[in-house]
Amino acid sequence: MNRGTGGGAVAAGFSLLFFSFLFGPLIIMVITAFNSSSFPRITPWECFTTEWFGVLFANDRLMSGLLNSLVIAVSVVAIAVPVGLAGALALSELSSRLRAVLYTVLITPILIPGVVLGISTIVFWGALGRSVGAEYGSFFFSGMFLTLAGQVTFVSAYAMLVFLARLQRFDPILTEAALDLGATPGQAFRKILLPFLAPAIASAAFLTFLASFENYNTTVFTILSGNTFTTALASKVRHGTDPSLSALAVIIIGLTLIGAIVHEAYTRRKEVLRSGIARRSRIYSNPVLKTLVHPLTVFLILAGVAAFAAYEGTRHDASVCKQQILDDKRARQHELLEEQRRKMQEQQKTVAPVVSPSEGPAKANPSPFGGAFSPNGLTPGQNAPASSGTPAEAPATANPSPFGGAFNPGALKPSP
């Protein structure tokens, strides 16, 4: 960093803080995925284990949710991308005043909170289903269908925005030229506009897939009693978490990293080829290196590394270490118990000679009830010596009754 632009220790420190803020949680989560502790934590470190991946894959709810999410996401892409494209095309064809109105209408689903969209989707389709007399088993009441319908409403608007941005750079003269050269409108669309939009289609598909896959606000309502990946995840977190979620995070981070690196390799290669410095470049003039930095090679290498790691992970057995930990724990527990017992015995020894068990509590614990609840309070042995007078007098003095001692057990006795 350049000193003149304010570099130095402060900037370095700030960068460090910034990056630890960004990546700290991820790094910690990745580490917890490999700790055998049943709660996700780093300390105390117990055993290196891969069992949480197994736990993750054994979670039926999460796995079926994942399958649902994938099915929904692919369907959303298949519907939202063409719908978004159609919307963008319509917008670019309209007069400017009509366009402003339609734009607002089409963009509204993005602005409406997902919760509202989710509820209104259920209500709308439910009402529609009932009005046509559909049964509860029909698709009107199917979580998958409702989620698809709910997500498409706003995800297509995302796709539309992507297409609009690209379409603004399209020269409509090209379509006219194609028509003039004999192309039908369909051919002009397929051969001229669609190739131009190809990058936008790819990014719209990617964006809509992610938007659908990670959606929670709308989905949590529309999926009804079913589960998608996000809703299953959320309920799992709510009911208590374990490191299998960390394992999931590791997988997602791994996939993201592979995707990002392959994409970077792709863009770099494209840039080098486009700018024509390929011949001068040391890497691209060497056939081996050139093959090595090809995105496909990069992908294969990374996928291989991931597969190897996964394979090694399945073979890793932490049971010995875990047994050791368990034994340690047991030993420790035993030790603690022993210690406690010893302490108690010690305590008994030191306390017993000074205070008698009967008097001890009364003295040590001055009761507001005057010792009425004292364990020895009702023992006759203790009262008897105290009441040396007649039996009738003794209770009266001890317990002045509002009934003048009429219920005194001794009161019915024939007086001498």
Added chain:
Amino acid sequence: MPDAVLSGMRLPVYPGPFSRLSESAMATRDIVLDHVSIRFGAYTAVDNAHLVIKGGEFFSFLGPSGCGKTTLLRCISGFSDPTEGRVLIGGQDMKGIGPNKRPTALIFQNLALFPLMSVADNIAFPLEVRGVGRKDRRKRAEELLEMIALPGVGDKKVHELSGGQRQRVAIARALAVEPDILLLDEPLSALDLKLRHHMRTELRTIQQQVGLTFIYITHDQGEALTMSDRVAVMNAGVIEQVDPPESIYNRPKTSFVASFVGESNAIEGKVASQSEVLVSVDTPLGRLQGRAAGGRQYRAGDDCILFIRPEQLSVGGGHSNSLTANQVKEEFEGNARQLFLEANGIPLRLSRVNLGGPADSISGGAVQVGFEPEQAIVLPHGVLAGA
């Protein structure tokens, strides 16, 4: 511009893959604009255009920006329908026939080459959409590249070509399926001067080679006059005159044509008298004589304008029309000197050809200039170009 390109462009004769059509076939290729008007709401872009463009003709529409010439061209190529009137090509009414079904090919102002395709794919596009096989397409593209003197660039991308090369690729693409009519919308306006001059002759050569009808749109009178068989001068949606270039220049029919095509000194006045073709006009510069345009009869007192070309105005006395003017400035243009004069508040311009000798500089002050009545033309008062 690389040398190789220029030398390539100098190829005078193209091995043309086209055969000239017979005279009878040409007659059926006439384009008829039958009282065509095009309106956008209250705005009239083209007003009652009525003319016949003959098959095989190089026909130009000349006019300033916004005169409706491009609108008319788009109407002929099928991107819009006339509000009134009909467009007939080869005797067939074109109403409802889309641009892809008309025997026309349009070369756009910005050429509209497809940026994502190679040069060969661009040229072969019209064949591709007609279902011609890949091999035949490639062969035909090579043929056409040969014709435009650009062999071997088929695999290049469009952006790798220079302006002039793109120009010729666009022409080759338009000619790929042998249209009857080639429409060109100011295709040379983006080129530099030298290339533009070169392309003029080139276009004319191609047109004569392939024998197609060329309809050329331009605001550049030099292009229109050098290339065309006939020129239609348009102003504000109205076709003012349709004639061969020489007639347009020498015998303009309206004041707009006289002032728009070439330079002209316009002197306003009133008709004093007319004898046969000669009209006497009372102007602020005195009584001047000129030809009556197109055998027109004037009455005394009519408002009129007398036009005299700068190159037909000459220094010195001894002319039937003679006037005294003050010199304002002089400009050297290479092939000519422009003398800017002023007489009684009216600016005059006089052009003297550079004959290579030392400039016989005219010292400032009063200059005697004059012209013959046959050189000047008298037109009814009307709109002037740029006014």
